[in-house]
Amino acid sequence: MNFCPFAKPVVNAGRVDYKVINERGVEQALMALSDQLSYLVNNDHVETSLLIYPQGLESFDDYLDFAAIADDLLLEEGYEGVFQIATFHPDYCFEGQQQDDASNYTNRSPYPILHILREASIEAALESVSSPDKIPSRNIELARAKGLEGMQALLTACQST
Template sequence: MPSSLEPLHQSRAWVERFVVALDVCPFARQEVERDRVRYVAVDATDTEQLLLTLVNECRYLDATPETETTLLVLIAGAEDFEHYLDCLALGEALLEAQGYDGTYQLASFHPDYVFDGTGPDDPANYTNRSPWPMLHILREASLEHALARFPHPERIPERNIARMRELGLDALMTRLEMLKRS
């Protein structure tokens, strides 16, 4: 297992030099510039510990409104995409069981992310591919507020897919590999 600093550094670089630079999430730039994104390394080999960390991070966000969002960076135990999806489902169920439904939601990112209905080599998958598996805890109220001010938010996924396909698989693979080495 790597030290937790390397995955956190690479994840921050991915947010800044991929997500923000390519405008994959039109709301990310402001939070990055304000330094309101928290990065937490989690060893996901112990599912119970992962879920405990998820709940504790929601409590942290409850108590710390100046932190907008948290990326839980899974540094071990979630390398297999199907297993990662199981962890994501458990996390979503836990948020609901803990009364966080409507307060927080999870966005998912993984190095091998594949959307239903696409092949593994479809550049569209890079909208959710990251150097490390991640669970992104989003404040629903902030998301709703941002979406209400954004013209045609329903077009964001289509725009991102078109952008990824325009960049092409080779360029995206190279970009992600470079981030892993930074």
């Protein structure tokens, strides 16, 4: 649905690194994040990375706790201003929203995911978009226009591939 207006060129250019992390423990999951941050530092041809955690972070609350620790790790390892982490989860729910609000689907995914983004790339991409501050509200409108059933169908289709 083009929720991220910057993603398509990066995906089409093959500059996304996808890693499935099958570790269930928090320490191992964080080590995978640390390893991926180092990998990105040494591989400029990779624009962005998705760390996919199919097991161990099924609970949204546990995932949010893990994401907070992941942000702390990013800072501890000196990557503030270099990378940032975006969060996606099958049960994502924005604070203050009802669980069944279609807008939550802008951050829902088949599995828990940490999306590592290069901050310099985000800044450059934002310069090429008019009114970037309106992207979240546009996404909410798109998701709500599609409706809960439509958004559920899209996520289900992703899970079956």
